[in-house]
Amino acid sequence: MNIAKPNSYRSGPDERGHFGIFGGRFVAETLMPLILDLEKAYTAAKADPAFQGEMDGYLKNYVGRPSPLYFAERLTEHLGGAKIYLKREELNHTGSHKVNNVLGQIMLARRMGKKRIIAETGAGQHGVATATLCARFGLECVVYMGAVDVERQQPNVIRMEMLGATVVPVQSGTRTLKDAMNEALRDWVTNVHNTFYCIGTVAGPHPYPTLVRDFQSIIGNETKAQMQEIEGRLPDSLVACIGGGSNAMGLFHPFLDDSSVEIFGVEAAGHGLTQLHAASIAGGRPGVLHGNRTYLLMDADGQIQDAHSISAGLDYPGIGPEHSWLHEVGRVNYLSATDDEALAAFQLLSRLEGIIPALEPAHAIAKVMELAPKRPKDHLMVVNLSGRGDKDVPQVGDILRGKK
Amino acid sequence: MTTRIDTRFAELKTQGRSAFVTYVMAGDPDLTTSLEIVKALPKAGADVIELGIPFTDPMADGPSIQAAGLRALKIGMTLRKTLELVRDFRKDDNVTPLVLMGYYNPIYIYGVDKFLADAKTSGVDGLIIVDLPPEEDDELCIPALKAGLNFIRLATPTTDDKRLPAVLANTSGFVYYVSIAGITGAAAADANAVGEAVARIKRHTKLPICVGFGIRTPEAARAIAEKADGSVVGTALVDALKNSLDAEGRATAKTVNAVAELTAALAQGVKGAKQAAE
Structure with missing residues (x-):
């Protein structure tokens, strides 16, 4: 395919929510008026300085931003190449980048007068962030979570319940994130009048991919300013893991027009790309699911295939539509890391830096282990440490002790 | 261009009767039984057939309908085989309107132009594609109209007067009013609220209006038939089918009859209705 290079990589989507052929609004008529309302409310909020002012207050004093940009000295020495910086999103309140987006959406829900919040969650990080902000603002919270994920991410299930949320284990389909999203959409279509659907990633019908990206862009904006302060220049490369792709989009987007910056997204290759995996770009093709056109894992008949990743947060057969577009226009390089590579990276970072990463960013670290040694010592590489590993401790402990 | 759908609603209008529309899933529980069921529907009193295209999501x-789709996928049902099923049905029945209902991805992957050509030659009359609102009309709706197929749009309780013209703009055949905000088979439709909604939509269109989601019994079908140009029953038929299966989910000697008998009872309900409101 011959695709024209745009003047800017940051101008999308168009007014119909398209990034090239990707994105759009593929939803049932019942939901269409709701997403049009959301778009209107978001446009108004963006133009209202009071909205941003209120957000900034909570980001600073409740979330704990800015998150540090930390020079990983021992990891850098160990790999012997690029100078590696970690963007410490795992230090945010609730333990991941998810809270940046949830705060924005809950503020929007409040402006729209919605009292009931629903969310889907894979690893439980988005669910915990949603449950947390619902507790903070006194809103009802229902979180849909695949039954398989409920099993492997028990610590987060308990946290959500402690925060007053109702966690609904989803038994349909493959009982993971994709089915949790189906079930959340079914809830939304049933409870249209009082319910706000807080989507956790840069996917779904327009305007979700845009608004989630905008709320997450604080990651990249801070990184840019911090790197300027520390090193006096732009980083040379960015690395982030991708399930739906919100932490990656948040880091990447402010740098898309800085052509000197190499950008790497890391999908989950599960058992390997020829076996069960969750790498939609590496192993999928464009299709339509969950309100948008994007790269999907599917069979010859267009039926959605099971994804697999050791990491519940990456275990999704699709990817945000803007990533699909950035892949097709060649601005971002999409790689993948297997379960085993992620586990090795998980252990390496824990031992070298005293930071236990979540399994999701362990995939990004795994590719840093490949990329950094090939780069010169003055190359500045930023990896988004999007979540902390507390939730994965029981699962990884079992694997390392040979129980699973 | 007149489709079998247009002809059928015109006939029913002269008879002063509301239509009975049945929904079953293509390939549920297997290809042979599914064809027998579809053939049995018109004989049992179905005026229009909606045939579900199986989809994983x-x-x-x-x-109920999720499970029906998964049963069909399990036996290897595909969109291509769904079109073959329609072609086989058309060998004996060239009058009953048949509408394919489903989600966009299998069609998108099949290829829109090829799908429309194959659907037309197979004997499909119309399409109901749940995840294609008017905002995405360029994808399939406009090409379908050009190919001579009806594109039947869903209107819902959230579709207000301001939005209705956009929803109706490229709709043909009939309008499918979703009587509840929700998923198929969930809540029961309230006949009075439905009556008001149908009257509201009729102020915007001359097309027949069929009502679905939440109609399960002959009594409910009759109540709706008195308010609308047609009533759609899906989940109740799919449940009747499922209840006739053996422990492994395979068809039994009872399966085709279970669907046909409920269809007949529901059709009686519809036919017992007083003339639909004009």
Whole structure:
């Protein structure tokens, strides 16, 4: 395919929510008026300085931003190449980048007068962030979570319940994130009048991919300013893991027009790309699911295939539509890391830096282990440490002790 | 251009009767039984057939129709085989309107132009594609109209007067009014609220209006038939089918009859209705 290079990589989507052929609004008529309302409310909020002012207050004093940009000295020495910086999103309140987006959406829900919040969650990080902000603002919270994920991410299930949320284990389909999203959409279509659907990633019908990206862009904006302060220049490369792709989009987007910056997204290759995996770009093709056109894992008949990743947060057969577009226009390089590579990276970072990463960013670290040694010592590489590993401790402990 | 759908609604209008529309899933529980069921529907009193295209992720459907789709996928049902099923049905029946209902991805992957050509030659009359609102009309709706197929749009309780003209703009055949905000098979439709909604939509269109989601019994079908140009029953038929299966989910000697008998009872309900409101 011959695709024209745009003047800017940051101008999308168009007014119909398209990034090239990707994105759009593929939803049932019942939901269409709701997403049009959301778009209107978001446009108004963006133009209202009071909205941003209120957000900034909570980001600073409740979330704990800015998150540090930390020079990983021992990891850098160990790999012997690029100078590696970690963007410490795992230090945010609730333990991941998810809270940046949830705060924005809950503020929007409040402006729209919605009292009931629903969310889907894979690893439980988005669910915990949603449950947390619902507790903070006194809103009802229902979180849909695949039954398989409920099993492997028990610590987060308990946290959500402690925060007053109702966690609904989803038994349909493959009982993971994709089915949790189906079930959340079914809830939304049933409870249209009082319910706000807080989507956790840069996917779904327009305007979700845009608004989630905008709320997450604080990651990249801070990184840019911090790197300027520390090193006096732009980083040379960015690395982030991708399930739906919100932490990656948040880091990447402010740098898309800085052509000197190499950008790497890391999908989950599960058992390997020829076996069960969750790498939609590496192993999928464009299709339509969950309100948008994007790269999907599917069979010859267009039926959605099971994804697999050791990491519940990456275990999704699709990817945000803007990533699909950035892949097709060649601005971002999409790689993948297997379960085993992620586990090795998980252990390496824990031992070298005293930071236990979540399994999701362990995939990004795994590719840093490949990329950094090939780069010169003055190359500045930023990896988004999007979540902390507390939730994965029981699962990884079992694997390392040979129980699973 | 006149489709079998247009002809059928015109006939029913002269008879002063509301239509009975049945929904079953293509390939549920197997290809042979599914064809027998579809053939039995008109004989049992179905005026229009909606045939579900199986999909792994049916976001607007309740547990019954989700399970029906998974049964069909398990036996290897595909969109291509669904079109073959329609072609086989058309060998004996060239009058009953048949509408394919489902989600966009299998069609998108099949290829829109090829799908429309194959659907037309197979004897499909119309399409109901749940996840294609008017905002995405360029994808399939406009090409379908050009190919001579009806594109039947869903209107819902959230579709207000301001939005209705956009929803109706490229709709043909009939309008499918979704009587509840929700998924298939969930809540029961309230006949009075439905009557008001149908009257509201009729102020915007001359097309027949069929009502579905939440109609399960002959009594409910009759109540709706008195308010609308047609009533659609899906989940109740799919449940009757499922209840006739053996422990392994395979068809039994009872399966085709179970669907046909409920269809007949529901059709009696519809036919017992007083003349539909004009």
